[in-house]
Amino acid sequence: MYKILLQIARTGICTEKPRFADGTLRALAPRFSEDVLALLGRALAIRHVDAGSCNGCELEIHATNNPYYNLEGLGIKFVASPRHADMLLVTGPVSRNMEEALRRTYEAMPEPKLVVAIGDCGCDGGVFGETYASRGRVANVIPVDVAVPGCPPEPAAIIQGILTAVSAASRAGAAGE
Amino acid sequence: MSLEPLAGAMPAWRALCDPAQWLAACKAIAASGGRLGALWASDERDTHGGLSAHALLVAYEGLLWLELPVADSAPGYPDLSAVFPCARRMQRAAFDLIGLPALVPDGTRPDGRGWLRHGAWTADRHPLRRDIALDERLPPGDPRYGFVKVEGDGVHEIPVGPVHAGTIEPGHFRFSIVGERVLRLEQRLGYKHKGIEKRFESLSLREGARLAGRVSGDSTVAYAWAYAMAYESMAGVTPGARALRLRALLLERERIANHLGDLGFIGNDGGLAVGQAHFSRLKEDFLRSNAALFGHRYLMDRIVPGGVAVDIDERGRKHLLAEADGLGAELRSLRAIYYDHAGLQDRCINCGRLAPRTAAELGVVGIAARASGHAMDARVYPGFAPYDEFIPRLASHRNGDVAARIVVRFEEILESLRLERRLLQGLPAGALQAPFAEPVSGARGVGWVEGWRGEVLVALQAGAGSRVRRCHPHDPSWQNWPALEHAVLGNIVPDFPLINKSFNLSYAGADL
Numbered sequence: 031m032y033k034i035l036l037q038i039a040r041t042g043i044c045t046e047k048p049r050f051a052d053g054t055l056r057a058l059a060p061r062f063s064e065d066v067l068a069l070l071g072r073a074l075a076i077r078h079v080d081a082g083s084c085n086g087c088e089l090e091i092h093a094t095n096n097p098y099y100n101l102e103g104l105g106i107k108f109v110a111s112p113r114h115a116d117m118l119l120v121t122g123p124v125s126r127n128m129e130e131a132l133r134r135t136y137e138a139m140p141e142p143k144l145v146v147a148i149g150d151c152g153c154d155g156g157v158f159g160e161t162y163a164s165r166g167r168v169a170n171v172i173p174v175d176v177a178v179p180g181c182p183p184e185p186a187a188i189i190q191g192i193l194t195a196v197s198a199a200s201r202a203g204a205a206g207e
Numbered sequence: 208m209s210l211e212p213l214a215g216a217m218p219a220w221r222a223l224c225d226p227a228q229w230l231a232a233c234k235a236i237a238a239s240g241g242r243l244g245a246l247w248a249s250d251e252r253d254t255h256g257g258l259s260a261h262a263l264l265v266a267y268e269g270l271l272w273l274e275l276p277v278a279d280s281a282p283g284y285p286d287l288s289a290v291f292p293c294a295r296r297m298q299r300a301a302f303d304l305i306g307l308p309a310l311v312p313d314g315t316r317p318d319g320r321g322w323l324r325h326g327a328w329t330a331d332r333h334p335l336r337r338d339i340a341l342d343e344r345l346p347p348g349d350p351r352y353g354f355v356k357v358e359g360d361g362v363h364e365i366p367v368g369p370v371h372a373g374t375i376e377p378g379h380f381r382f383s384i385v386g387e388r389v390l391r392l393e394q395r396l397g398y399k400h401k402g403i404e405k406r407f408e409s410l411s412l413r414e415g416a417r418l419a420g421r422v423s424g425d426s427t428v429a430y431a432w433a434y435a436m437a438y439e440s441m442a443g444v445t446p447g448a449r450a451l452r453l454r455a456l457l458l459e460r461e462r463i464a465n466h467l468g469d470l471g472f473i474g475n476d477g478g479l480a481v482g483q484a485h486f487s488r489l490k491e492d493f494l495r496s497n498a499a500l501f502g503h504r505y506l507m508d509r510i511v512p513g514g515v516a517v518d519i520d521e522r523g524r525k526h527l528l529a530e531a532d533g534l535g536a537e538l539r540s541l542r543a544i545y546y547d548h549a550g551l552q553d554r555c556i557n558c559g560r561l562a563p564r565t566a567a568e569l570g571v572v573g574i575a576a577r578a579s580g581h582a583m584d585a586r587v588y589p590g591f592a593p594y595d596e597f598i599p600r601l602a603s604h605r606n607g608d609v610a611a612r613i614v615v616r617f618e619e620i621l622e623s624l625r626l627e628r629r630l631l632q633g634l635p636a637g638a639l640q641a642p643f644a645e646p647v648s649g650a651r652g653v654g655w656v657e658g659w660r661g662e663v664l665v666a667l668q669a670g671a672g673s674r675v676r677r678c679h680p681h682d683p684s685w686q687n688w689p690a691l692e693h694a695v696l697g698n699i700v701p702d703f704p705l706i707n708k709s710f711n712l713s714y715a716g717a718d719l
């Protein structure tokens with residue numbers, strides 16, 4: 031126990047401030063009122079679905095929970111069931127083998143629900159594109175509110191995309207406080 | 208059967224064979240301690256008029272690429288799963304994509320269920336055949352799948368996935384259990400199949416490098432190197448000494464970053480959340496160094512055919528040496544915490560054991576093999592430049608449990624840090640990219656690189672106009688996924704996430 035405490039004390043707190051929301055990441059106009067978004071923004075539950083990624087984006091989503099980004103410190107946490115989730119974070123082009131699972135996960139979520147597509151593949155199909163086995167971008171399968179480009183997008187960009195989705199139109203570009 | 212040597216960084220030969228030689232060669236190599244590296248099929252109706260089955264065998268002498276041409280009208284080719292059990296899923300995938308079945312002597316398939324197809328297309332269509340377009344809309348097939356039923360008093364099933372409870376890749380696990388104990392685990396993968404092999408065939412050889420680096424994102428350096436090695440081998444190109452050293456530096460950095468991440472997650476799944484906090488912090492520091500010095504946190508597209516796309520200067524060299532010292536010290540202190548923590552040790556020791564004999568029978572590779580008593584590592588044997596100069600010290604363990612896979616990771620990070628220091632000493636001057644002559648149509652090359660998870664193989668064939676005619680990238684997860692089915696037997700269901708994490712296999716890499 032003493033070694034663990036020493037390790038913690040030696041390290042200190044390294045959490046950094048997140049970037050502001052960025053309205054240019056929006057794929058759809060905000061669908062919910064400012065009141066709803068303000069509520070979600072303070073205690074957001076996210077369900078992640080990998081719909082066919084190379085697993086690079088998953089590494090960066092993991093990183094959003096490391097002590098530097100500390101996503102949970104913003105009141106945002108990942109949950110195990112879509113039924114507990116306000117937001118769906120989707121990575122990858124959507125493989126045809128994951129299409130139904132993605133749709134069913136989305137349908138299982140209660141309203142109001144938000145969708146953020148992560149990475150170049152989620153935005154436009156990326157290097158994999160649309161093939162006999164891939165449906166391409168996430169928006170080809172379910173409605174997407176915010177799309178975050180990058181291969182993979184850095185953790186700060188992912189958090190920015192999440193904050194953008196819960197920021198109301200009038201505050202877009204200045205939220206994330 | 209005549210062997211034709213393939214030029215390149217690794218000792219490799221290629222041979223055309225008939226069905227009897229196919230089976231005899233595999234049996235001979237298995238009997239002399241060799242294993243199956245990869246198996247795939249190709250549509251050759253435009254060359255020899257039929258289809259071909261391919262096997263990449265790993266023998267002591269090097270790689271043997273066997274090609275068995277089969278007439279389109281022939282019923283199939285001899286099944287290898289009796290010789291190499293790991294062939295089974297590869298054969299099922301090859302059938303889904305090309306329509307060439309592996310047959311046992313009575314003329315039936317050892318397992319007739321689809322593997323990659325699911326319901327995305329019908330059983331009579333084979334999308335890797337050349338008369339099907341890359342973006343063809345194939346009519347959906349029957350998505351049902353016959354899991355093996357375990358029956359008896361008190362046995363019940365737990366279906367898990369494809370969408371899992373955490374931020375992980377999709378796949379389905381079907382547990383048959385009694386009480387809390389696992390009687391059987393059956394995996395069903397292929398959810399991420401997105402047509403990578405077909406996509407390769409729409410690209411030039413040079414464009415293929417970027418796709419190769421995205422077969423399994425966590426192993427992007429290993430794939431990029433293996434692809435470059437295959438391409439260079441058929442083009443007769445040898446990268447310069449500085450480029451090779453930088454490649455090794457990038458590969459060791461990929462190994463360190465992934466091991467740091469895994470040690471954190473294993474600690475977390477074992478109930479030591481503070482371990483996760485520290486390892487994820489160390490990994491983040493490390494990735495930021497990558498971004499600052501090489502322009503990408505995961506080093507994607509930094510290895511290119513002919514050499515590397517990055518260089519390092521004196522300031523960068525000093526930064527990495529200081530980082531290695533700091534990380535080494537942090538690691539030793541965290542290692543003491545992990546090894547002394549009674550709760551974590553209780554969860555990990557004897558948990559998820561993969562016996563050395565089972566590992567050998569299943570052809571397990573990489574970390575999982577080394578943690579189960581098998582001293583194999585392509586960097587060491589047969590070894591490839593620059594590792595012939597910088598020979599890694601192998602880390603291995605005999606217990607084959609979660610604890611052993613933790614030990615191997617700690618030791619491998621420390622060893623990679625030692626290699627990093629040595630690679631950075633007296634870095635030779637020279638070109639970063641060698642001049643490139645495009646290979647002739649039909650040329651073949653192989654790449655074989657020890658990534659952080661295990662060996663990554665790439666078999667590549669050039670087409671006309673420097674296009675990819677066929678590319679099969681092979682992930683070590685093909686061999687290691689079935690081993691996980693064995694490692695969980697007799698363990699309790701709540702230990703599965705911990706055992707799974709200790710293997711940390713790629714779904715994307717094997718679903719293609």
